[in-house]
Structures are given as C-alpha cells and as structure tokens.
C-alpha cells in the first residue's frame with residue numbers, strides 16, 4: 001500500500017467532510033486504488049477550535065504547515081482569493097500537486113495557477129469547484145474532449161434552486177425560503193453571493209473555460225440574481241405552464257446568469273431543491289444532462305477525494321490549456337419572454353401596452369392581470385412570442401413613457 005500524505009488548508013464545512021470521508025472510505029480506497037491517504041498536516045485560522053482531527057496535526061502557522069514532512073498532495077479548502085492563492089502557488093512551486101474546491105479563486109486566477117502547475121510538472125484537481133458531486137469537470141476535460149461543445153446551460157447554484165423550489169412548492173416568500181436554506185446549512189456565509197448570481201457566474205466561467213478552452217472575461221458575463229422575483233412572478237409562471245429556475249448559460253461566447261421561466265417539459269424543470277444539473281451540447285454526442293448534489297460537506301468531499309487519488313495516481317497537468325476558441329455567440333439572443341409591468345388601474349391601460357408591443361412586431365401569447373384599487377399594487381403579466389432583446393427593450397422604453405407604469409418592469413426569458 002502506498003502512503004499518501006495530505007496537507008489540508010482549511011478544515012471547515014468541506015474540510016470536515018473530507019476528514020470524515022477519509023475515515024469512512026479508507027479500506028475501500030486502499031482496495032480500489034492501492035493508495036493509503038492520510039492527513040499529514042492541517043492549517044486553519046484558529047488552531048484551538050474543537051474539531052475531529054488529531055490536535056498534533058493542526059496548526060495556524062503557514063510556515064509550520066509548509067515545512068511539514070510527508071506532504072504529497074496539498075488540498076485547499078479555505079475559499080476566497082487570498083490567502084488561498086498565495087498558498088496554492090507556494091504548494092505548486094514546492095512541487096506538490098494541489099486539489100481545490102475554490103471557484104472564487106479559479107474563476108479569476110486559473111491561468112496563473114495552471115501555468116505555475118505546468119512549470120512545476122504537477123497537477124491541479126478542481127472537480128469540487130463546480131457542482132459538488134457531479135463529475136462535470138472530468139466529463140468536459142475527458143469523456144467529451146473529442147466533442148466541439150456549442151452550448152451549455154445549467155442550474156449551478158443549489159441555494160437559489162432551493163429557495164425557488166420552496167417559493168414554488170410551498171408559496172414561501174424569498175426571505176422565508178432563504179431562512180429555511182440557512183437553517184439547513186445551504187447558504188454561503190454571505191448569501192448575496194448566491195442570490196445575486198456571483199457564485200453561479202464563477203462556476204459558469206470555469207465551465208465555459210473547460211468547454212471552449214478559453215478564459216472568458218468576467219466583465220462580459222451578464223449576471224442577474226433572483227431577488228427581483230416576487231411571489232406574483234412565481235404564481236404567473238405556474239399559471240403559464242412554466243416553472244422558474246436560476247440558470248447559467250454559455251451559448252458560444254455569450255455567457256449569462258439569470259432567472260428564467262422553463263416550460264414544465266424542459267429537462268431542467270424537474271431539478272428541485274439544492275440539486276444541480278447541466279445540459280451540454282456536443283457535436284458528436286448531441287445533448288447530455290449531468291445532475292446530482294451540487295454542494296454539502298460529503299458530496300463535495302467525495303469530489304475532492306477523487307481528485308486527490310487522481311493527482312496522486314497520475315501526476316502531470318490535468319487541465320486543458322486555454323488555447324481554444326469559443327464558438328461565436330448568436331448574432332442576437334431571441335426568445336419568448338415573460339413581462340410583469342406594474343401599472344395603475346385605469347380603463348384602457350392594458351390596451352395601450354398591447355398597442356406599443358404590436359407596433360414593435362411583438363406578439364402577445366398570454367395576458368393575466370391582478371389589478372387592485374390600492375395605488376401601485378396592480379400588475380399586468382404578459383407572455384410574448386420569440387423576440388430579440390433589442391426590439392423588446394425598445395418597446396419597454398416606449399411603454400415606460402406611457403402614463404401607466406408605476407415601477408420597474410420585470411423581464412424574464414423563457415427557455416425552449
């Protein structure tokens with residue numbers, strides 16, 4: 001049996017999951033891989049915090065950590081950019097392969113990290129950085145490498161998906177659903193990273209770089225979160241035969257993170273709670289779906305541990321170099337849309353809106369109104385046929401000049 005010393009940077013939610021899984025799966029892993037992974041050293045912020053690790057292995061001193069004997073693979077589970085970046089680069093320069101679950105780090109510094117790993121002749125495993133237990137990194141770098149990927153679309157943020165599922169199925173408000181997510185340990189320390197779409201954007205950047213072999217510019221990703229959705233939008237989606245999901249998509253070079261209406265037959269519509277799923281379209285394979293648990297200590301630790309075994313068994317670069325080219329983005333995205341327009345309750349208002357849409361060649365397919373005598377509380381909800389976004393925004397600009405709107409319209413794409 002070959003011993004494999006793990007230097008663990010960070011022992012919080014995922015780190016503790018890894019410690020538990022190392023214990024549980026030791027015999028299984030030894031039989032299946034011939035490797036005997038064990039903790040060699042653990043670096044944390046507070047060495048006095050109680051945790052299920054031999055106290056003698058735990059330190060809060062980076063010099064003691066990097067000076068330790070017997071580090072074969074360094075596993076970074078601190079999160080964020082610094083000091084994670086400094087530690088990862090230091091480990092690579094010292095000749096250690098690195099495994100990380102850190103999408104915030106990779107979405108910005110992947111190029112630097114993989115170049116440094118290449119120079120040192122070691123590997124970087126990062127399966128756990130996107131969609132927890134789902135082996136999407138291996139699929140894109142391995143099983144699908146012969147495919148030209150034209151697009152991918154997925155539910156990659158478990159928190160948003162849980163919140164939306166509870167709003168849809170239990171009629172909760174966003175605040176109440178978020179509170180339940182928090183009670184179940186599904187939120188980041190700062191939930192705005194989930195709700196405002198940053199977490200999904202970081203994962204999308206990693207997925208797009210793997211799918212297309214490029215490092216997309218984060219500034220060019222269109223990012224919207226789910227805070228703008230009201231229970232009224234959820235009810236409207238159901239009334240119109242759809243569900244609501246927060247989706248990340250790469251249609252060639254066009255990257256977007258946004259709430260979307262999905263017809264009930266859409267392959268992502270049945271992905272509930274904190275689960276994730278990704279649809280990938282490759283020229284040889286056609287459409288494939290990958291789904292499973294996107295977060296949580298054990299599912300994520302399982303992906304980390306599989307990377308540990310992989311980089312130990314096959315040292316050497318494990319990353320597709322960024323020398324590809326994304327397929328061109330469509331000239332303009334065209335899709336049916338849902339519009340919620342807050343309006344004053346006066347006769348003829350809906351007719352005025354219909355006229356403006358018609359003048360722009362936009363066909364209305366469904367209308368539903370909830371008008372009250374309370375000022376500022378009325379809404380008209382409209383489904384429109386496939387329309388390009390520039391035409392729709394010109395029509396909305398004109399509607400905004402009518403004396404009918406009392407607030408900002410909510411506009412949501414409907415995915416085919």
Ligand SMILES: NC(=O)c1ccc[n+]([C@@H]2O[C@H](COP(=O)([O-])OP(=O)(O)OC[C@H]3O[C@@H](n4cnc5c(N)ncnc54)[C@H](OP(=O)(O)O)[C@@H]3O)[C@@H](O)[C@H]2O)c1
Nearest residue numbers: 010011012013014044045046077078079101102295296300
């Ligand atoms: N949680 C999930 O379900 C999940 C899923 C997929 C990916 N991830 C990713 O996994 C990584 C870890 O997430 P997590 O949820 O396990 O985070 P976490 O619970 O906050 O744990 C962070 C760990 O890092 C340690 N740490 C923080 N700052 C440090 C510093 N300056 N020096 C040394 N140690 C430091 C903390 O030490 P103390 O314990 O002493 O405070 C703690 O042990 C992140 O990149 C996250 O995005 C998480």
